[in-house]
Amino acid sequence: MQQKQIDHFLHQTQIAGHISGRDxxxxxxxxxxxxxxxxxxxxxxxxxxAGLFIFVAEVLAYPLNKRASQFEKRLNLRTAIAVFGVNxxxxxxxxxxxxxxxxxxxxxxVLAAYLWVFGIYVHVSNTFGLLPxxxxxxxxxxxxxxxxxLWGLSQNPAFEARPLYWLLTAVLTTVxxxxxxxxxxLQKDTHQALERARQEANARLDDLERxxxxxxxxxxxxxxxxxxxVQSMMHQHANKQGVTVFLIDLDGFKxxxxxxxxxxxxxxxxxxxxxxEAVAHRGDRVARVGGDEFAVLSANVTSVKEARKLAxxxxxxxxxxxxxxxxxxDVGISVGIARQGPDASTPPALLSGADQAxxxxxxxxxxxxxxxxxxxxxxxxxxEDRRILIEAMESGQIIPHxxxxxxxxxxxxxxxxxxxxxxxxxxxxxxxxHFLPMINELALQGTxxxxxxxxxxxxxxxxxxxxxxxxxxxINMSEVTLATLLGRKELFAIIDRYPELxxxxxxxxxxxxxxxRSSDIIRRSIQxxxxxxxxISLDDFGTxxxxxxxLKELEFDELKLDTGFVRDLGxxxxxxxxxxxxxxxxxxLKVDLIAEGVETAQQRDMLRDMGCKYVQxxxxxAAMPFHETHLRLSSGGHAQRNLIKNQSVA
Numbered sequence: 001m002q003q004k005q006i007d008h009f010l011h012q013t014q015i016a017g018h019i020s021g022r023d024x025x026x027x028x029x030x031x032x033x034x035x036x037x038x039x040x041x042x043x044x045x046x047x048x049x050a051g052l053f054i055f056v057a058e059v060l061a062y063p064l065n066k067r068a069s070q071f072e073k074r075l076n077l078r079t080a081i082a083v084f085g086v087n088x089x090x091x092x093x094x095x096x097x098x099x100x101x102x103x104x105x106x107x108x109x110v111l112a113a114y115l116w117v118f119g120i121y122v123h124v125s126n127t128f129g130l131l132p133x134x135x136x137x138x139x140x141x142x143x144x145x146x147x148x149x150l151w152g153l154s155q156n157p158a159f160e161a162r163p164l165y166w167l168l169t170a171v172l173t174t175v176x177x178x179x180x181x182x183x184x185x186l187q188k189d190t191h192q193a194l195e196r197a198r199q200e201a202n203a204r205l206d207d208l209e210r211x212x213x214x215x216x217x218x219x220x221x222x223x224x225x226x227x228x229x230v231q232s233m234m235h236q237h238a239n240k241q242g243v244t245v246f247l248i249d250l251d252g253f254k255x256x257x258x259x260x261x262x263x264x265x266x267x268x269x270x271x272x273x274x275x276x277e278a279v280a281h282r283g284d285r286v287a288r289v290g291g292d293e294f295a296v297l298s299a300n301v302t303s304v305k306e307a308r309k310l311a312x313x314x315x316x317x318x319x320x321x322x323x324x325x326x327x328x329x330d331v332g333i334s335v336g337i338a339r340q341g342p343d344a345s346t347p348p349a350l351l352s353g354a355d356q357a358x359x360x361x362x363x364x365x366x367x368x369x370x371x372x373x374x375x376x377x378x379x380x381x382x383x384e385d386r387r388i389l390i391e392a393m394e395s396g397q398i399i400p401h402x403x404x405x406x407x408x409x410x411x412x413x414x415x416x417x418x419x420x421x422x423x424x425x426x427x428x429x430x431x432x433x434h435f436l437p438m439i440n441e442l443a444l445q446g447t448x449x450x451x452x453x454x455x456x457x458x459x460x461x462x463x464x465x466x467x468x469x470x471x472x473x474x475i476n477m478s479e480v481t482l483a484t485l486l487g488r489k490e491l492f493a494i495i496d497r498y499p500e501l502x503x504x505x506x507x508x509x510x511x512x513x514x515x516x517r518s519s520d521i522i523r524r525s526i527q528x529x530x531x532x533x534x535x536i537s538l539d540d541f542g543t544x545x546x547x548x549x550x551l552k553e554l555e556f557d558e559l560k561l562d563t564g565f566v567r568d569l570g571x572x573x574x575x576x577x578x579x580x581x582x583x584x585x586x587x588x589l590k591v592d593l594i595a596e597g598v599e600t601a602q603q604r605d606m607l608r609d610m611g612c613k614y615v616q617x618x619x620x621x622a623a624m625p626f627h628e629t630h631l632r633l634s635s636g637g638h639a640q641r642n643l644i645k646n647q648s649v650a
Contacts, residue, residue, distance in 0.1 A: 006077060012131040013080040017068025019127055020087055024058060027094075031055075034097040034116065041109040046100045053093035061086040084133065091138050094120060095145040102149040105158035117146050121180065143177050215288040217266055218273035226287035226295055231347045233285070234340055237299050242340030244301040246311060247354040248276070248318070249362060250292040251332030264324050268331060271322045279317045281310070295354075304339070304371060311335045311369050334361040334368045343374035356380070381438040389435065389444060393451045398422045398435070400456050401623035404632070405472070405594055405616045408608045413633065415471030415506070417616065418456045419623040420448075445478040446487045453494045459626050460501050468633040472558075474506035474537055482509070482525040495534065502533035506558065510539050523554060530555060537594075541582075559586055563597025566617070569606050576606070583611045 031054045038047025064083045068075055098120075101113035120142050128135040150173060153159055154166040213225035221229065233243045250272065257265035269292070276286045276294055285297040296314070301307045315333045322329045336358025344350040353372035360377075361370040392398050402416035422430040439448050456475055463470045481487035495502060507529060509522075530536050537558035561582060568575035579595070586593040595607050598617030607615060624632065 009133055010075045010077065010080050012133050013083050014068050014071055014075055016087060016128060016131055016134045017065040017083050018071075020061060021065035021069050023127070024062065027054070028058065031094070031097075037109075037112060038097065038100055041101055041104050041106070043100045043103070047097070050093045050096045050100065053096075054090065057086060057090035057093060061090060084137075087134065088137050088141070091120075091141050095142060098145060099149060099152070102152055103156070105156065110153065110159075113149060114146070117142060117149070125180070125183075139180070143180075146173060146177075215273075218270055218288050220273050220277075220294075221285065221287035223287070223289040226285070226289055226297065227347060227351070229285050229287075230297055230350065233297060233299055234347060234350065237340070241299075241302045243297055243299045243350075244307050244337065244339045245350055245354040246296040246298070246307075246314060247289075247336040247338075247351075247358040248294040248296070248314060249334045249336075249358055250294075250318075251334055251362065251368075253292040253331055256329055256331070260324070260327065260329070264327070264329060267324045268322050268329055272318055272331075275317050275320075276314070279310075279313055301339070307337050307339060307371060308369065311337055315368060332368065334358055334364075336361050336370055336372065338372040344372065352380070353377075381442050385438055386442045386444065389438060389442065390447065392422060392424075393448065397424065398448075398451065399626070400452060400459065401625055402459075402473070402629040403616060403623040404621050405474075405614055406620045408604060408613055408615050411620075413471060414614060415473055416629065417474045417508070417623075418452065418476075420452055421623070421625075443480075445480040446484070446490065449475075449478045449481045449487070450490050450494060453491060457494065457498045457501055457505070459629075460504050461498055462626075463630065463633065464501065464504070466630070466634075468630070470504055470633065472506045472535060473504055474508045474558075476539065477507045477509050479522065482522040484521075488525045488528070491529075492532070495532070506535040506537050508537040508539040508560065527555065530557075540596075556591060558592045558594060560616075561593060561595045561612075563617075566595050566597040566603055566607070567599075569603050576610070579607070579612070580610050587611075 031051055035047040035051040038044060038050070061083075064079065064086055067073075067079060068083045095117065098113040098117045101109045101116070104110055104113075121139065124135060124138045124142065128138065147170070150166070150170060154161075154163075213222060214220065215222045230243070230245065237243050250268070253265065253268065256268060269288070272294060273286070273288060276296060280286050280296050281298060281300045283298075283300060287295045287297075289295045296310075298310070301310060314335055318333045319331070322331070336354045336356065338344050338350050338353030338357060340350055344353045353374070356377055357370040357372040361368050364370065389398075398420055400418040401421045403419055404413045405415040405417065406412065407414050420432055420436075422435050424430050439445060453475055456473060460470050460473055478487075481491055495505065507526075509526065526536055535557040536555070537560055538554070538556050539560045540562045541559050559582070561579065565575050565579055569579070583593060592614060593612055594614040594616055595612050596616050598604055598607065598615045598619045600619060603617075604615060604619060621632075
């Protein structure tokens with residue numbers, strides 16, 4: 001026998017042994033039943049002898065079947081042949097009951113004999129149908145028995161009939177035998193078809209699972225799979241050196257997409273993925289965890305020095321120029337590193353640490369690499385901080401104060417800028433620097449913007465009802481409010497409650513909208529608010545990313561000169577030249593120019609001499625609570641000079 005056939009036979013034998021060992025009680029009970037039937041039919045001695053043979057066969061078969069059913073142990077060929085032989089031989093005493101009863105002159109016992117054989121057919125075909133060696137060997141003996149019984153019955157005078165009739169019975173029995181064999185073959189084919197269908201279904205499920213855990217563009221793990229691997233490897237290496245996460249962000253990826261199209265962006269991402277897999281150590285896991293963010297999980301890094309070295313290799317490899325068609329594309333690389341340890345002992349803490357480190361790495365122009373150190377990193381706000389901030393807004397602790405905007409030649413107040421303050425119950429009045437970073441990190445910008453707008457409009461309505469002119473009251477707008485349909489809709493719902501107050505309202509936006517990923521949506525939002533009668537002010541001009549081209553593209557009503565230019569007046573000659581140029585530009589564009597950060601009489605005088613009409617700063621007053629603002633306007637609306645210096649406007 002060939003080895004493949006031998007292995008197949010051994011496998012069948014182990015299954016047959018398990019089944020035979022399981023069915024011992026059923027076989028013994030049915031044998032006792034047939035001994036009793038033989039006794040009633042007048043064949044008691046023959047029945048007892050057949051029963052004794054069955055008992056001996058079961059005693060011999062039991063240890064062999066038990067050994068065969070031990071799937072964890074390999075079965076040898078000699079034992080398999082013994083199992084086959086004893087199970088095959090056991091068929092004869094079972095079939096002998098039918099032969100014994102078929103000798104009876106009474107029809108009920110003859111019918112019982114045939115029913116017993118047919119019962120054996122059903123048992124064998126159902127039990128061993130998928131085990132050909134056992135199925136065919138036992139069925140062949142059973143079919144031979146029924147023909148032997150039929151011949152004996154034809155010789156019995158009690159059932160005398162013409163030979164033709166017995167021939168017809170034999171033919172029908174043969175048809176039954178052939179049909180039984182054919183049915184067993186069809187069952188085998190059906191089982192094989194079902195097995196193929198099961199395998200195909202499992203393969204499709206495996207494909208779906210693979211797709212759900214991998215990135216379709218790069219073939220790397222996705223965020224879901226990476227998180228699972230992080231958890232598994234952290235547990236596996238908890239008592240060793242732990243694991244290290246490298247979170248990698250591509251700097252300058254969006255301009256490639258915008259300039260050369262998504263095909264170029266996809267080529268960059270595929271190249272980065274391929275290079276990461278090449279630079280990673282054996283056993284490291286690489287994933288794409290975001291649009292332009294990748295991650296490497298390593299259990300091979302044993303020290304901070306090794307982590308830094310691998311990160312430097314990653315930066316050097318990924319920073320190489322990427323060819324695309326006839327172009328050469330370049331991206332910057334920032335890497336945040338977090339190592340498993342007391343400060344990062346859980347997957348969320350480890351990934352959060354890498355994320356914080358990566359964020360700081362993007363701000364480091366020298367190395368673009370940071371290693372997470374909880375003691376050196378700022379404390380991240382928690383869900384409890386979020387709850388406290390929301391309660392502070394709902395309870396009226398965070399309220400707008402108003403800093404006056406002044407006409408420089410008359411000292412008349414022409415408007416205010418709303419600047420939020422937190423009237424903390426235990427810490428006193430807090431400036432925005434104490435809570436705005438938490439609001440941004442906790443994604444409460446939209447909630448804070450809506451809260452501020454409601455209070456400012458309520459205050460404006462109070463001033464107007466009291467016969468006072470607040471001038472132009474400006475609110476600093478968040479990117480989230482302008483960049484999302486929900487934020488824009490919510491803000492429109494607020495200003496729609498006070499349609500008559502729109503001429504008093506100004507929205508201040510900062511220059512960073514020009515690099516925001518949703519800049520087109522933001523510009524559309526700005527245009528919609530401007531069409532609705534709200535003035536638009538470009539804040540902190542000259543410090544960020546705005547250019548003269550942007551002044552041409554964006555429609556606005558007011559430009560606010562950053563405090564840095566005003567601070568350098570009288571110190572840096574370039575400041576004077578730049579301000580004079582901006583004064584000329586704003587006059588040409590027919591928009592107002594407001595100089596922020598005026599703190600001295602010298603700055604005021606120089607701005608006035610250069611033609612700047614409007615100013616704002618501590619020279620004219622800090623941000624005031626609403627009741628002081630109301631009192632200031634009630635007393636004539638003139639700014640009172642404030643000689644307190646060296647303060648910053650928040």
